[in-house]
Amino acid sequence: MPPKVDREKCDGCKAENEPLCEQICPGDLFTLGEDKKARCRMPRDCWDCMSCVKICPKGALETRVPYQIGYHQAKLIPLMGTNSITWTLIDLNGKVERFHYINRGSLD
């Protein structure tokens, strides 16, 4: 499941050291490219846990279903709040669905 890096948006986390996606990826799949932007070294090895998408402060990452098993170009975009998360789901025909729920703390 290839995570897509938007080279425009990505700032390599200022290329201070490891960008956040590199730090967080459970599969050790991200590195900092020569261009000082995040690079996924082996997209086929991704487990699409979307940790990188959630953590990226620049909104530069997107998880895609490989075309072999999913049509172009549906999107699933998480937006992290302090104690809740929203998901925007766009299917291949552009139909939009939205989800929002608490992911931390009490539910009331």
Place this chain on the structure above:
Amino acid sequence: MKYLYYPGCSLKGTARDFEESFKAIAPDLGIEIEEPGDWGCCGATVAKSLSKELAERLPLKTLEQAAKANRELLTLCPNCYLNHQQALDRLRKDETAKASPSRFPDVKQLLDVLGFDLGPEEIKRRLVCSLAGIKVLPYYGCLTVRPFPPGGTESRENPQIMEKLIALTGAKPLSFPDKVDCCGGGLLLTKEKVALKLAGRILKVARRYAPDCLVVACPLCHFMLDGKQNAIERELGEKIRIPVLYITQLLGLALGVDHIRLGINRLITSPRGLLGKFTRN
């Protein structure tokens, strides 16, 4: 060093000796030039005074030629240089606006090439005879230094490059406070009296320094100071009698080039005294 050479109108006429002397020394200095047959007038100061469109159009032809040949453009006449340089800046401005790299090579004037592309050291290596004992007064005029000074780095008020070149020949360069003043050439055919007055001012100051010759790098300056010297003497009611050489001619002498080939015989104000000194040592 290879350039696309743009002569300009005067160089084929009143400044013939400028071109001759340049072409005579170019090989010795390792300068190669290729001259397009079909060049057109740059518009001098006239085009800009009449029509923006015209002024902006005229230089384009040569710049295109330079781009095609992918050679830097060399002009001997500072006025032509100015017009082409300004045109180039305009082109590059909208190129950068489109963020596309410039396809146009630089435009150079004589002093850029001698003083910076080649450089004094390089020239010194090639000089063969010394002009020691000659006092030379360098005169830049306007357009060689304004608005684009030689090498882009030279001072506009107190340039030194001609002094350096003169020193190479063994001759003594005198420092000339009025070296960047206007000779009035641009007014010759409209306000002759003023023109002569300005040139007169320069020659008068020049005489204070009792030089063996003036050295210039501009056809118009040369025409005013050399060609018009008699007229000026008449206006001032006093004799000046200073031969005026092109820097190329002076270098030519130091390169041991025969002065006929340098077109020195074409001077109006006789250089005999100067040449006498020169042949003596």
Place this chain on the structure above:
Amino acid sequence: MENKGITTLNDIKTEIIETDLLIIGGGNAGCFAAYEAKTQNPALKVTIMEKAQISRSGATAAGMDAINTYIREDRGETPESLVRWGRAQLGGGPIREDLVLSNAELLNESVEMLEEWGLPIVRDDEGYYKLRGRWDISIQGEQLKPIMAEKAMEAGAQVYNRVAATNLLMAGDRCVGAFGLGVRDGKLYVFQAKATIVATGGACGIYRSPVTDYTGSHHQTWMCPFNVGSGYAIGIRAGAEMTSLEQRWVAIRTKDFCGPVDTLAVGYGCLMINGRGEKIMADRYAHLGGEKAPRFLRLNAPMTEWLEGRAPTYVDTTRLSSEESKELREDLLNERPSFVLFLASNGIDITKEPVEIFGSDPYIVGGHTGSGYWVDIKRMSTIPGLFAAGEAAGGSPNKFVGGCATEGRIAARGALEYLMGVSLPAPPADQIDREKERVFAPLLRGGAFDGVTAVEMEERLQRLMDEYAGGVSQFYRMNEERLEHALKQVKVLQDQTRYLFASDLHDLLNVHEVIDRLSVAEVLLHHLIYRKETRWEGWQTRMDYPEVNPDLDCFIESRRDPLSGEVKVFTRSYEQLVAGDRTKG
């Protein structure tokens, strides 16, 4: 790329860390173990070795939508009833009832800890945890992993991220810590610990995944693909006793995209149907409990439909309302978000069409089945000083999130008890040098080396196991000869590991992952060969011994001799502590 300029052995720095308690794997069990240890004895130095980044590592990286075991006392459930159910789920076992009971007693407490830490757990109107099914409670667990990690760290555990365990550090027959490969800094880490807990995930990628080929995704798996069984491997190589590896876990998943089915089936009562629209369980397996039939059967049933020509198979989601569908997908977003994306990118509306299902590849996961280390009641393995918890510890299936957490705590208590009065020997120089050489050899061979890449060997192993050791392509069926063949091939592969090379540290990690997989595969094959019967159809189907053999109503154990490398297989008997019909939950 990043090989930190390592070209010779001397370039490799060694980092020696002394600690009281070393926890290998900062997952569910690991975090709880650390928290327990630190809160029981704050003076203790507790260290976690984590292969990835603790806040989003391992099986729960994406989150969780449910805790599959919680004892609702108000509904009359008890630890014992949990044991009975778990036993029945395995068709009567054998299971380690002592372990399961001790787990069950602390289970609820652990779950309540999670809620207190900030994990949102859905409650019903009476304020009880909302059930879906008999034991499962719904959570909004997108943050499950970060929450556990933070607590472990707040408690004061020292975490070493991006350090992958490569072997145990031994003093004679005693475990005194472990070695780790610094995946980022290229160092060899030597953790010297009075006690060590293996709390790693299970083994994924031993078998080929049915969705791997031609899908551009190598990791369409149920288990986290970065859990490769290293936890077992290091024990196996050190001569620890392993139990019940043959009790493989295979899950029924959505086809073409290894999406969760339990959420749909258990959580939303969507039934499995076949191509003809017949209810598979109710119609054909009523005698075995129908929908309530043991897990391995619920896996095997649809696959049988395929074999017998009634495929394809589905879970029937069509009678869900659109609200339910949304609610359902919300749950999925918590566990496997990309499955929701998968549905959207294929324009599937589950209320209009059923979701196709198919079996996954087999895994070794002690949190779900009984595979893993043989441990005593304190969760100490047969190697003194080495404890195991969660997916790593065998004998107590159906632990899942809550159980693994609990076992982490139990193991921690055991370890604390053990390490009192234990002292640390000096770091064994020779052992360190040997390990350094072993670990970094593939990197030192360099990227230009004419050899074998980790991926090549991994894929060869996976195909081998799939076809000869009862993978999905064979509908999980196997027979003696195929297994023997597989074993022979695995030995060849093990010999070939000397050709593995790595051009950077990530490669090096992959290399050791495949080496670990081989260690697990070898022992696994011995287990499969030994159980000459078919006890858990689907999970373990022997075509040459299709029946249950009453003589094998016992645990199958193995121990690999660290010196000779020879694997000894033997049995341990089953003890029933909770009375009652073993097949009835």
Place this chain on the structure above:
Amino acid sequence: MERISACVQCGRCSAGCPVAFESGQSPRQIIRLLQLDQRGEARRSPLLWFCATCQACSTRCPRGLPVLEIMLALRREGQELGEVRAPAFYRIFRQMIEKSGRVSEWRLGFKSALCRFPRRPLGQALLFLQLWRRGKIR
């Protein structure tokens, strides 16, 4: 020209201008006229056609105003509005380049000499002769 207002009237342009005081008006005054919105008067200023385009004003302006460009613009404006007619020399020059693409100096000189009574015609003639003898006009 929008930066006209930046001029601080320091007079450096005028002080350095070789012709200002021939024409009786200075570049500074022209800029001032523009500041005062008296463009017409600026266009008609005698200074404009005295300018030798020596660039001294522009290069010395502390506010970086393109003084010369402003002058030239005014020259053009004046003609476009038909307020002023460029001196003969300019018109002849233009005809030449439009006809042949280049300029023949002596014709230029000669023709424009014809349009106004030259100073010391004899001297002029003599110069022509000298130039011709030295092959500088053909």
Place this chain on the structure above:
Amino acid sequence: MSLKVTPKIAIFFANEGDELSQSVDLAALVPRFSRAKNVSCCEVLPGGGAGKNREDIIAKYQQGMFNRILWVGRFSPEQRRNWESDLAAAGLNPYLQEWCDLREQGIYHEKDLRELQTQKAMILIQMSLARTRLLEPLEPLCLPGTDAVLVVGGGTAGLHAVAALAQAKKKVYLIEQQSAVGGKVAELGRLYPRICDPHCGLDFIIQKIRKTKSVEIHTLSRVVAVEGGPGNFFVRVLKAPRYVDEERCNACGECRKVCPVVLPEETSGPYGCQHAPETVCESTFRKCAISPPWPLNFPTAYVIARPLCPPHCRKCEKACPSAAVLLDQPPTELTFRVGAMLVTTGWDPYALAKVEEYGYGRYPNVISNLEMEQQDALPGEIREVGFIQCAGSRDERHLDYCSAVCCSVTLKQVLALKEKNPAVRCYIFYQDIRTPGLGEELYQRVKALEGVLFIRANPAVVRPRQDGRLALRVEDTFSGKELDLSVDLLVLAGGLIPSEGTSEIADVLKLPRNAEGFFESHLPCHSEESQRTGIRVGGTSRGPMGIDRAIETAQQAALDVLPFLQETIEVTPTVPVLNLSKCDKCKRCMEECPFGSFLFDAEGFSQVDLGRCRQCGGCMGTCPLLAVSRRHSTIEQLAAQVRAVKPSFLAREEPVLLAFLCANDAYPAVRRAAELGLSIPLNVFHITVPCIGAVNNALIADALAFGSDGVLIAGCRDGQCHYIKGNQLIKTRGDDLKAKLQSMIMDPRRVRLTNLEIRDSRAYVELIHSYLKELKEMGPNPFRA
């Protein structure tokens, strides 16, 4: 993890003059909230809580009926302060009190809106309540400090600062590059207004310093490195050898008699100075290798220019009667622990040779005004002197700014000159004469002089005449006439630029500088601040200014650092706190902190230097992992407030707007709007933050996720942010978020940034109305239930 006491909250409604009860239904609110979670009592105070109920509130507190308070209603700042101090006296931590002003949130005595207003009040109180639950008691923090201070640059400004600090009984280290203190002023001839010798002034201040024992002066020294933070700077100083023992040398001068080195006269021009005042004046003054210190004789010990010494020459060593010469003295490195630093590194003259048209460096009789200072009586043959003002100043090609002092300097010089040589004729070429305030007197005094001509014009060129005089041609811009003048001496009023020392120290201390190279300070709020806490800047290193202002600013700076010069430094407890168990070491906090407050700790985590921190919360705003929280406006507290906003109280088509207000400008603007009775619509909810830089994208995400239709972020105007760049920080982050919203197919206009200043109350209200209109057109937020 602090031990948590379960909150028992008291809610008090201030109903002074029934203000509250007129606008909301208290009878409904009070019982509603007395049942709320953690609320132990809920009462209405008839008279804003004066007189009697003051005692019984305190009594109730002391009986332990509550341990934190939520005040609802309108309290004047005085009332707040009184309550806080009274209750503090009774033992209630001031940080456990929350103030919920309904009027600011648009609730007035609107009879017909009472119902709706009550509902909004309900939400507002919920918001404050949620926050109150999460309040933590805070005590001021104490950092270890020291009463020592380090002053860099011993010019007039520096000396006055030193004197001031010494009088305040602080230990002062003065670091000076030259061999003696005094700086540029010591090079001046006379001072306005008394046209007296500046040395007497310097002498006076030096005597003052001499008296105190607490000043340590290090000459020939430069700061090379600094560590630590306010209260605890560790400054490393490199001290070049003087080759003369400062204690022993009594400046008898014997050594000079034997020194073989004689600097050739011709290095100095006809006017005693050669054309590079900053260097050669010293050498000309020095004449030989060993010489008195320069520019002043304080400290008095001589100094040796070792490079000038002939090899193996030790004559001075032998000649010295007090054996003070140390020809082999090595350089030394010193470290000082100080609580604060003062930078008064001053100015250098602009290199006039660059102003080519005036021929400085080409013609010997063109000199700089600084050189003119060193002229005593001028040679008799001098009849005419020209002064050109703005030589390089106010000139695009050189210095864009006005050098501030040159006018007065020239006028002063003319005065002095005319006093000695009354016959001399002076021409002053100028653009404007700038002698603000009482300086006019100087101008008039000079104007009144005979033979002084002010010419409002600048020459373009200077030309030497045959007779050696200088020809000037100018246009007298008043008459439009051409003037051809000639002078014997031309003085160029050169400009001031930041000294080399200034750029040097800026690099060492990482002090921000403006385009001109002077220290950037936040004018006018904190004029002497350097944007680095504990470091103050004074004098001409901040910009061109006269001696008087240089002294004032330096003294002001000295005053400003006093708080840092204590044994312990008290820091307000509202500091940022990092949760290391969340931190991922991404360093964004470090990147974005306007004050460089973050340092690396041993493990590579970033760590706040509480001394440097200004508590703007920018770090909290930027942290992608919400690992940073600014105390008392923690991410949790803000989140709780945001989450409590319930848009559902309005009909779905009525947009609800959540506005984050910067505490410095936007909030006061809103408060003022309320006071002016401007109509703040009920659709908007205000949350105040220390600086909008502190608003984390996650909070904005929350706001939208929980259904607000729009989020407004109101901060200071550009260049007015009290924390320098909070508004720019939020801008870039906001852009990222907007881009994300776009990809989520949500209208990015739902998030809007605006910049306000305190008087923008009306503008704000208009903005709200127009924004609401816009939002209405957009339709409801898709996430709104």
